[in-house]
Amino acid sequence: MAETPIRFGILGCAEIARKVSRAITLAPNATLYAVGSRSLEKAAKFAASNGFPDSAKVYGSYDAVLDDPNVDAVYIPLPTSLHLKWATLAAQKKKHILLEKPVALNVEEFDRIVEACESNGVQLMDSTMWMHNPRTAQMKKFLTDSEKFGELRSMNAIFTFAADANFLENDIRVKPDLDALGALGDAGWYCIRSILWANDFQLPKFAKALPGTLFNKAGVIMSCGASLHWEDGKVATLHCSFYGNLTMNVIAIGTKGTLHLEDYVIPFEEKRALFTTSTESGFTELVTGWVPLPSQHVVMTDLPQEACMVTEFSRLVNCIKKDGSAAEKKWWGYSRKTQFVLDAVKASIDKGGEAVNLS
Amino acid sequence: MAETPIRFGILGCAEIARKVSRAITLAPNATLYAVGSRSLEKAAKFAASNGFPDSAKVYGSYDAVLDDPNVDAVYIPLPTSLHLKWATLAAQKKKHILLEKPVALNVEEFDRIVEACESNGVQLMDSTMWMHNPRTAQMKKFLTDSEKFGELRSMNAIFTFAADANFLENDIRVKPDLDALGALGDAGWYCIRSILWANDFQLPKFAKALPGTLFNKAGVIMSCGASLHWEDGKVATLHCSFYGNLTMNVIAIGTKGTLHLEDYVIPFEEKRALFTTSTESGFTELVTGWVPLPSQHVVMTDLPQEACMVTEFSRLVNCIKKDGSAAEKKWWGYSRKTQFVLDAVKASIDKGGEAVNLS
Numbered sequence: 001m002a003e004t005p006i007r008f009g010i011l012g013c014a015e016i017a018r019k020v021s022r023a024i025t026l027a028p029n030a031t032l033y034a035v036g037s038r039s040l041e042k043a044a045k046f047a048a049s050n051g052f053p054d055s056a057k058v059y060g061s062y063d064a065v066l067d068d069p070n071v072d073a074v075y076i077p078l079p080t081s082l083h084l085k086w087a088t089l090a091a092q093k094k095k096h097i098l099l100e101k102p103v104a105l106n107v108e109e110f111d112r113i114v115e116a117c118e119s120n121g122v123q124l125m126d127s128t129m130w131m132h133n134p135r136t137a138q139m140k141k142f143l144t145d146s147e148k149f150g151e152l153r154s155m156n157a158i159f160t161f162a163a164d165a166n167f168l169e170n171d172i173r174v175k176p177d178l179d180a181l182g183a184l185g186d187a188g189w190y191c192i193r194s195i196l197w198a199n200d201f202q203l204p205k206f207a208k209a210l211p212g213t214l215f216n217k218a219g220v221i222m223s224c225g226a227s228l229h230w231e232d233g234k235v236a237t238l239h240c241s242f243y244g245n246l247t248m249n250v251i252a253i254g255t256k257g258t259l260h261l262e263d264y265v266i267p268f269e270e271k272r273a274l275f276t277t278s279t280e281s282g283f284t285e286l287v288t289g290w291v292p293l294p295s296q297h298v299v300m301t302d303l304p305q306e307a308c309m310v311t312e313f314s315r316l317v318n319c320i321k322k323d324g325s326a327a328e329k330k331w332w333g334y335s336r337k338t339q340f341v342l343d344a345v346k347a348s349i350d351k352g353g354e355a356v357n358l359s
Numbered sequence: 360m361a362e363t364p365i366r367f368g369i370l371g372c373a374e375i376a377r378k379v380s381r382a383i384t385l386a387p388n389a390t391l392y393a394v395g396s397r398s399l400e401k402a403a404k405f406a407a408s409n410g411f412p413d414s415a416k417v418y419g420s421y422d423a424v425l426d427d428p429n430v431d432a433v434y435i436p437l438p439t440s441l442h443l444k445w446a447t448l449a450a451q452k453k454k455h456i457l458l459e460k461p462v463a464l465n466v467e468e469f470d471r472i473v474e475a476c477e478s479n480g481v482q483l484m485d486s487t488m489w490m491h492n493p494r495t496a497q498m499k500k501f502l503t504d505s506e507k508f509g510e511l512r513s514m515n516a517i518f519t520f521a522a523d524a525n526f527l528e529n530d531i532r533v534k535p536d537l538d539a540l541g542a543l544g545d546a547g548w549y550c551i552r553s554i555l556w557a558n559d560f561q562l563p564k565f566a567k568a569l570p571g572t573l574f575n576k577a578g579v580i581m582s583c584g585a586s587l588h589w590e591d592g593k594v595a596t597l598h599c600s601f602y603g604n605l606t607m608n609v610i611a612i613g614t615k616g617t618l619h620l621e622d623y624v625i626p627f628e629e630k631r632a633l634f635t636t637s638t639e640s641g642f643t644e645l646v647t648g649w650v651p652l653p654s655q656h657v658v659m660t661d662l663p664q665e666a667c668m669v670t671e672f673s674r675l676v677n678c679i680k681k682d683g684s685a686a687e688k689k690w691w692g693y694s695r696k697t698q699f700v701l702d703a704v705k706a707s708i709d710k711g712g713e714a715v716n717l718s
Contacts, residue, residue, distance in 0.1 A: 019645045153582075153603040156515050156596070160612055162639070210586045211567060211714065212594045225513075225586070225594060227569045235571045235584060237515070237596050244512040244612035246640035246649070249619070253519055253603035260608070260621065262635070266642065268649045276621075280521075281605035283625065286378045288663055290605070290627045304647055355570065 004321075006072045006314040007033035009057075009065040009095070011086055013046040014077035016100065020127065021050040023306035024075070029314040032056055033072075036065035062086055066093040073317055075127070076100060079178035080185060084109045087124075091116035096123040096317045096327075098310070102185035102342060103335045110339050114332055123316045125309075125331040128193055128338075130265055132312055133305035135273040136197075138297065142259055143198055143252065148279045150256030155198055155236035157191035157251075159265055160223075160244035168242065174220050182221035183242045184346060190248075190265045191238035192345070193338045195228060198252045198259075201337050204228035204236070206355045209348035214243065226345040229355075238345075256280055258294070270304045363680075365431045365673040366392035368416075368424040368454070370445055372405040373436035375459065379486070380409040382665035383434075388673040391415055392431075395424035421445060425452040432676055434486070435459060438537035439544060443468045446483075450475035455482040455676045455686075457669070461544035461701060462694045469698050473691050482675045484668075484690040487552055487697075489624050491671055492664035494632040495556075497656065501618055502557055502611065507638045509615030514557055514595040516550035516610075518624055519582075519603035527601065533579050541580035542599045543705060549607075549624045550597035551704070552697045554587060557611045557618075560696050563587035563595070565714045568707035573602065585704040588714075597704075615639055617653070629663045 008024050008031065010017050017035075024030045032052045037043035040060030047058050059065050065074060066089060073096035076086055083104050090097050097117060103126050104110035117124040130136060143149050163171070172178040173186045181188075196203075210225035223241035248266065252259040257279040267273035278294035303311065319325040344356040367383050367390065369376050376394075383389045391411045396402035399419030406417050418424050424433060425448055432455035435445055442463050449456050456476060462485050463469035476483040489495060502508050522530070531537040532545045540547075555562075569584035582600035607625065611618040616638040626632035637653035662670065678684040703715040 016646070019647065022645060150604070154517075154519070154584075154598055154600065156517065156598070156608075158513075158515065158610065158612070160513070162614060206570075208570060210594065210596070211565075212586075212588050212592060214592060223512075223592075225596065227571075227584070229571050233571060233573060233582075235569065235598075237569070237584065237598070239513055239515070239594070239596070241513065241612075243614065245509070245615055245617045245637065246642075247610065247612050247617045247637075249515075249610055251517065251606065251608050253517070253600075253606050255521060255602065256604055258604045258606045262619065262653070263649065266646065266648070268652055270647045278604065278606075283605075286381060287375070287625060288378065288629045288665075289625070290622065293627050294621070306647075 003029040003315065003318045005029055005031040006317045007031055007070055009034035009036065009068065009071035009074045011036055011062045011065060011074055011076050012078050013037045013042050017075065017077045018050050019306060020075050020077065023304065023310045025051050026303060026307035027310040027314060029318060030310050033070060034059060034065050034068055036062045066090055066095060071095060072321070073098060079172045080105055081178055081180065084112060087113040088116040091120045091122050094120055094122060098125055098127055098313050100127045101189045102181055103339055105180055106343050107336060107339045110336060114336065117327065117332070121320065121327060123313065123320060123327045125313045126335040127309065128190070129306045129309050132308035133267065133273060134301045134308070135267070135275060135299040138299050139259055139275050142257070142277050148257050148277070149254040149259065152198060152234055152252060152254050154234065155195055155252045157194045157236065157238045158247050158249040159187035159190045160239065160241040161187065161246040162244060163242040168216070174216055174218070176218045176220050180220065181342065181346065183240045184221045184224055184342060187240035188224065188238065188345065189338060189342060191240055192341045194250050194264055195236040195238060196337055196341065201334060202230065203337060203358050204341065205231050205359060206357045207341060207344040207348055208355045209345055209353050211353055213349050221349065224349060226348065228341065271301055273299050273301070362388040362674065362677045364388055364390040365676050366390055366429055368393035368395065368427065368430035368433045370395055370421045370424060370433055370435050371437050372396045372401050376434065376436045377409050378665060379434050379436065382663065382669045384410045385662055385666035386669035386673060388677060389669050392429060393418060393424050393427055395421045425449055425454060430454060431680070432457060438531045439464055440537055440539065443471060446472040447475040450479045450481050453479055453481060457484055457486055457672050459486045460548045461540055462698055464539055465702050466695060466698045469695055473695065476686065476691070480679065480686060482672065482679060482686040484672045485694040486668065487549070488665045488668050491667035492626065492632060493660045493667070494626070494634060494658040497658050498618055498634050501616070501636050507616050507636070508613040508618065511557060511593055511611060511613050513593065514554055514611045516553045516595065516597045517606050517608040518546035518549045519598065519600040520546065520605040521603060522601040527575070533575055533577070535577045535579050539579065540701065540705065542601045543580045543583055543701060546599035547583065547597065547704065548697060548701060550599055551700045553609050553623055554595045554597060555696055555700065558589070560693060561589065562696060562717050563700065564590050564718060565716045566700060566703040566707055567714045568704055568712050570712055572708050580708065583708060585707065587700065626664070630660055632658050632660070
């Protein structure tokens with residue numbers, strides 16, 4: 001039996017909400033139902049240009065979306081500083097929540113969001129799209145294969161993009177009162193998530209910022225790096241920046257194999273994603289070439305990763321609505337750990353590179 | 360007019376000397392002339408199985424190679440702890456020197472080797488083969504293109520390989536009295552060289568070891584990482600290890616472009632080497648894919664990179680022999696800077712991760 005499509009309300013008309021609106025349209029079990037903005041005109045314009053059905057509700061406030069009894073779930077792409085207020089309000093109004101990253105300004109704030117969601121029985125998931133790409137499951141299969149990959153030893157994750165002058169002046173991600181975590185919260189979130197993901201979400205023992213963090217005049221992080229260290233000697237480094245050409249590189253090195261990809265956050269192409277693996281790589285007899293050569297894997301997907309995300313979120317919401325299932329805690333668990341490590345990196349930056357324990 | 364082939368003598372029968380012997384055979388301006396080992400039998404066996412001509416000299420000592428007046432140049436693949444002694448002796452005997460890396464146990468030792476070479480007018484070059492691959496010049500062209508790459512902002516270089524039980528027990532690279540620098544001297548050398556190369560050999564301001572260096576029981580480095588920091592905010596990280604699957608990854612991120620390759624030390628294939636570049640990478644309108652996509656470049660070479668190295672070395676030696684030219688200082692300058700940074704990383708490891716200045 002087909003699922004009843006989950007009716008989404010969107011809080012605000014952020015640029016990223018356009019991509020997620022399309023994803024909601026593409027997801028077989030979700031539908032665009034409402035959008036709210038502080039400006040009714042902006043909301044109407046957003047609905048008209050982003051494939052909302054004629055029957056969709058257009059509201060001049062976020063509250064109005066939350067007060068609409070027909071809204072099942074909200075997507076919250078508001079600046080991070082507004083997450084606590086609007087996510088807890090949404091939970092209180094029994095709306096399931098798809099929340100943009102970083103999920104909060106710090107893990108204490110996020111815990112209050114989680115508490116509101118738990119006590120109101122609503123699903124909470126962050127909007128880390130790549131987690132839902134079918135490629136991710138394929139890569140995980142490789143990483144957990146003790147014959148092909150062995151044990152993870154080291155990792156490097158990079159996400160940089162060259163922000164233009166307008167972004168560096170006006171984007172919410174450079175404003176201390178909006179997205180105070182800057183490049184760390186925006187791009188660094190993905191680096192940390194990928195590292196935790198490859199580590200089965202086992203937390204590192206400590207985090208240590210690298211020297212050389214760059215801030216804008218308002219004191220927001222524009223570029224930074226860190227290393228993460230586990231009890232067993234595993235080490236990961238990450239680098240995120242608004243100052244380097246768009247680069248999304250992840251490399252994970254195990255005792256027996258290596259995983260590598262260059263577009264982990266957003267695949268080069270929407271429906272076709274690649275990754276490279278190698279196992280027990282060695283050399284020709286005179287060390288003049290590699291044997292075996294790395295293998296390239298292609299993973300096709302009909303639904304873009306953000307639509308896969310909306311589909312999974314809506315499936316969980318449907319389980320709650322239809323069967324009274326409990327919300328799936330796994331997803332907010334991932335969010336919390338990512339935020340927790342991100343906070344530790346931030347604390348280490350604030351302490352001039354001192355190691356910050358995570359236990 | 361064809362050059363007179365440079366007559367090579369090889370000191371010792373190291374495994375790597377087999378690859379270089381073949382390279383000398385392949386180089387149009389070099390020839391295998393002599394090999395010396397502490398065991399005459401080993402030397403004879405080495406000559407017989409590595410393409411030495413019947414006329415080649417086989418000696419039961421390194422001294423005998425240096426005393427042969429027909430030897431123009433020596434290749435020294437001896438353990439690092441023996442470089443100072445044999446390289447200075449070779450220079451005194453007016454032999455041009457192709458020296459395995461790391462060039463010395465520390466930069467002070469290397470300076471004594473340089474002094475011996477300079478005062479005897481002989482060419483000195485280290486055996487960092489990838490520097491001579493035609494791919495390297497192509498990549499450099501990209502890195503220096505202000506429109507396509509812009510200014511270097513950050514970099515990551517990795518070289519790991521999974522040493523087997525025999526290596527970890529017996530190889531010279533795990534012995535404190537032979538190659539005391541372990542994985543840092545062996546694999547880390549390449550990481551540091553690639554970073555300096557991309558930075559036009561501009562030295563970083565300071566180096567800082569990451570936590571988590573692993574040592575064997577004898578106290579030799581088996582795995583380590585570091586970050587390097589330049590005056591202008593550029594940052595590079597490196598990781599080298601004997602404990603991870605074979606991985607050779609370099610990524611250099613500029614303000615406008617990105618350079619990436621996965622086999623910088625030894626190309627996957629001998630005669631065909633790849634690298635990837637991207638310039639002003641951005642996204643499709645809804646941020647669902649990349650525009651433009653990265654470009655893959657293929658560089659063909661008739662001569663393998665190690666034969667290109669021997670050819671360039673022999674060309675320089677011929678210039679000295681025929682025209683009385685001065686030795687080319689560029690090459691030992693690269694060696695010295697690599698060793699200098701390597702020493703700083705080692706010092707930082709010894710000081711528990713303290714920053715070590717390089718100015």
